[in-house]
């Protein structure tokens with residue numbers, strides 16, 4: 001194969017020919033992912049590579065099994081081009097681990113969820129490591145049997161979405177105040193049963209990855225995902241990069257002190273944002289308003305609100321007012337274009353969206369307030385994001401997730417993206 005006609009440049013200078021070949025391979029693969037089904041001629045136009053180079057790379061990708069020739073295109077005259085697509089026989093397992101349940105799925109290379117399962121369990125932040133290990137072994141066995149159901153597919157690994165932060169070097173859960181997973185080696189426990197490559201990621205980060213990789217915002221370089229459940233976690237894509245911070249701890253805005261007093265948070269502090277704006281806070285507001293009316297879960301509270309129960313609606317409104325206060329701080333400090341809300345509360349989106357947006361506008365000091373959107377299916381977003389992390393690692397040789405935007409911005413130029 002020819003070395004790229006324009007020498008690929010890395011941040012450290014001109015890349016070696018081998019690196020340049022891998023970069024061009026990644027760029028073609030990425031263009032197929034974004035534009036499939038797509039012809040070789042269109043890929044040459046989209047990437048700025050010579051048609052002959054594109055053809056060689058496509059042959060290599062077909063050989064590797066990542067790409068398959070598909071249908072014939074139509075042209076007014078001349079030979080009909082063959083479109084290529086990613087090979088959707090490639091799939092991953094995905095687990096979204098939440099405090100009371102785990103959602104499991106098989107996700108294909110295009111983000112399509114082929115099969116799903118849910119495993120419910122009783123566990124608390126104060127549960128023992130042994131109890132946590134038993135639950136994880138149970139989930140892993142369910143994942144193994146789900147994988148067996150799709151035995152004709154090519155599994156690339158397991159993606160895990162968790163609330164809490166994951167040290168990407170050691171795979172250990174660093175901070176998970178609402179669940180006991182930090183007490184055990186989650187990665188090793190899953191590996192023992194499933195014996196497959198594993199990627200673990202914070203749930204809000206997983207949602208950002210899902211939007212970038214499979215979603216509607218693949219061209220947005222400044223967006224944040226705010227996951228609202230038992231706690232609040234934030235994932236940030238700023239200037240096209242997933243922000244991780246020191247020891248991968250960035251994004252714990254749920255523990256930003258919003259008030260001087262308040263209920264004790266899972267982190268041990270008081271006044272944290274999540275003690276006022278999480279699902280738990282919504283439930284607490286309802287119990288204060290309706291002490292005689294027992295509601296056991298946020299889901300029950302939502303159902304009451306959807307039926308028009310005034311006290312349930314007021315509780316959710318109060319929770320959203322606090323959510324908006326924190327969002328205004330994030331908007332002022334991070335300047336996102338898009339804020340994605342992920343969580344069960346989005347079931348009431350027609351009511352809560354105007355509330356969040358009006359508060360953001362009221363507190364904004366620029367005319368550019370971010371658009372607030374709901375992740376339509378938060379469960380699916382976390383699962384697809386976890387799967388995307390695995391697929392991305394398997395697919396690309398040189399391109400890391402966060403730098404893909406550079407090749408998009410460069411448009412026609414084969415610009416490398418070496419991490």
Ligand SMILES: [Zn+2]
Nearest residue numbers: 255265267272
């Ligand atoms: Zn806290």
